Amino acid sequence: MSEKFDVTALGELLMDMTENGVTAQGNTLFEANPGGAPCNVLAMLQKLGRRTAFIGKVGDDMFGRALRQVVSEAGIDVSGLKADPYARTTLAFVKTLPGGDRDFSFYRNPGADMALRADELPMELVESSRVFHFGTLSMTHEGVREATKKAVAAAKSAGALISFDPNLRPPLWESLEAAREQIAWGLDHADLVKIADNELEFMTGKTDFDAGAAELTAKFPGIRLLNVTAGPDGSYAYYNGRRVHVPGVKLGGVIETTGAGDTFCACAINFALDRGVDKLTDGDLASMLRFANAAAYLVTTKKGAIRSMPERDEVEKIIARAFN
Numbered sequence: 001m002s003e004k005f006d007v008t009a010l011g012e013l014l015m016d017m018t019e020n021g022v023t024a025q026g027n028t029l030f031e032a033n034p035g036g037a038p039c040n041v042l043a044m045l046q047k048l049g050r051r052t053a054f055i056g057k058v059g060d061d062m063f064g065r066a067l068r069q070v071v072s073e074a075g076i077d078v079s080g081l082k083a084d085p086y087a088r089t090t091l092a093f094v095k096t097l098p099g100g101d102r103d104f105s106f107y108r109n110p111g112a113d114m115a116l117r118a119d120e121l122p123m124e125l126v127e128s129s130r131v132f133h134f135g136t137l138s139m140t141h142e143g144v145r146e147a148t149k150k151a152v153a154a155a156k157s158a159g160a161l162i163s164f165d166p167n168l169r170p171p172l173w174e175s176l177e178a179a180r181e182q183i184a185w186g187l188d189h190a191d192l193v194k195i196a197d198n199e200l201e202f203m204t205g206k207t208d209f210d211a212g213a214a215e216l217t218a219k220f221p222g223i224r225l226l227n228v229t230a231g232p233d234g235s236y237a238y239y240n241g242r243r244v245h246v247p248g249v250k251l252g253g254v255i256e257t258t259g260a261g262d263t264f265c266a267c268a269i270n271f272a273l274d275r276g277v278d279k280l281t282d283g284d285l286a287s288m289l290r291f292a293n294a295a296a297y298l299v300t301t302k303k304g305a306i307r308s309m310p311e312r313d314e315v316e317k318i319i320a321r322a323f324n
Contacts, residue, residue, distance in 0.1 A: 005077065006050040006273055007163075008129035010151050011038035011138040012113040013056045013071065013081070014090040015063050016258060018303050030093065032063070033258070033304025034070040036113070037135050037167045040259045040305040044266030044295065046075040047309045050273065053077035053125055055151065056138075059089035059112040070306055080122045087112040096256045106172060113138070118147040126151045127158040131192075131269055135167040139182040140174075152189050161272060164190035165265050166199045176202075187220040192272055194265040197230045213238040224277045227268050227289075229261055235293055237285040244282050246289035249297035249322045259305025260296040267292035294318040 013036040020031040042052040054076050058064030060083040067089065072078050090111030095103040108114065116138070126132065132155035138148045156162055164186040173179040183203060187193060195216075197209065206212040209228055217223055217238060226238040234247040271288040295315045302308035 003051070005053045005125070005129040007042060007045050007131045007133055007269060008053045008055065008080075008125060008155070009038035009042050009133040010055040010148060011135050012036040012090060012111075013039050013054065013058055013067050014092055014108075014111070014113065015067065016092050016094050016304060018094045018256070018258070019096055020303065031303060032066075034067050034306040035092070035258065035304060037137065037165060037262050038133060039071055039076065040262035040309075041133055041165075041266045041269070042076045043071075043074045043306045044263045044309045045270060047311055048266070048270045050270060051077075053080060053129065055080035055116075055122060055125060057082045057084050057087075057112045057116045057120075059083065059087055060085045061089055063089035063091070064112065074306060077125075080125050082116070082120060084112040084115045087115045090114075094256070094258060104169060104171065106169070108172065114141045114144050116144045116147050118143075118150045121147055121151055123154060126154045129155065129160050130273060131163055132156075132160045133163040133165070133265075133269065134186070135165045136179065136182050136186060137167060137169065137172060139186070140172050145182070149185070156189065161191045161277070162189055163192040163194075163265070163269050165194045165261070166196075166203075167261070168196075168199050168202060184220075187216065187223065189222070190220075191222065191224045191277065192227075192269065193223050193225070194227045194229065194261065194268055196261055197228060200228055209236055210243060213243070225268070225272065225280075227264070227292075229264055229296075231257070235264065235289050237289055239280055239285060242282060242285075244285040244289065246286055246293055249294055249318060251297065251318070251322060254297075254300045255303060257300050258303070259299045259308060262305060263299045263309065264292040264296040267295050290319055290323050291315060294322060297322075
């Protein structure tokens with residue numbers, strides 16, 4: 001492969017079936033929004049001008065074919081996306097709660113994303129990226145977990161920065177203890193981490209962000225930059241014993257929060273590609289958080305994720321309104 005990808009991600013690609021009103025008879029309408037956290041991240045990185053690739057599996061069905069087309073149209077390389085002839089594409093039915101938060105019901109046992117095997121990995125693709133990104137939905141079951149861990153090890157050996165987002169979805173795990181064990185594995189192998197406030201509490205038992213972050217960075221010293229997202233309260237960057245906080249964007253118009261964390265994660269990865277993760281100042285970190293918060297806010301003003309990612313100039317306009 002002649003040119004490195006900026007970011008390769010492995011994991012789930014699915015349809016978010018999002019509530020979108022009711023019929024005249026009172027039946028709920030669902031909108032099929034292409035999603036899946038790793039591809040959401042890549043879609044935002046494409047908007048920022050990065051060269052990206054996805055590794056995963058969908059069903060050989062109408063949803064899988066639609067997803068392949070959407071991802072390809074977003075500019076993401078799909079040479080590592082396989083179609084399974086037996087398992088169906090995973091669906092996530094999304095109920096929007098007051099304030100924009102969500103409740104998920106997954107149709108995934110089995111789902112095609114779970115069927116990716118280690119011997120199916122495109123190793124040349126894994127080893128040709130500056131950053132390798134993954135989450136834990138590809139670690140819930142043995143076969144795809146083996147593939148994920150093999151890919152992470154190969155990418156790290158090839159010199160890639162490893163980016164990790166726990167993306168905890170309790171209904172998909174046999175037990176919360178199993179989830180905690182695999183999240184710990186991810187944290188132990190990551191350079192860049194984006195973790196939500198509820199996930200930080202899940203892993204440390206602490207509601208104080210500073211205390212929780214201190215525990216994580218002490219237990220997993222390989223983490224070079226830890227970002228904690230806290231919804232409308234903004235986000236925090238923990239770096240070399242320092243902490244920077246930037247408040248969230250509160251300009252109204254929030255519809256739902258699907259993809260907000262993934263958008264934030266993409267912006268943090270983009271920052272690391274631009275600036276590296278050495279000798280960062282508090283000003284650097286604050287600039288990263290402002291951009292990521294603004295981009296995440298914009299996604300919450302639309303339904304879905306992959307097709308809702310903002311352009312750079314849209315983000316910069318929000319920064320000017322919210323922070324200047």
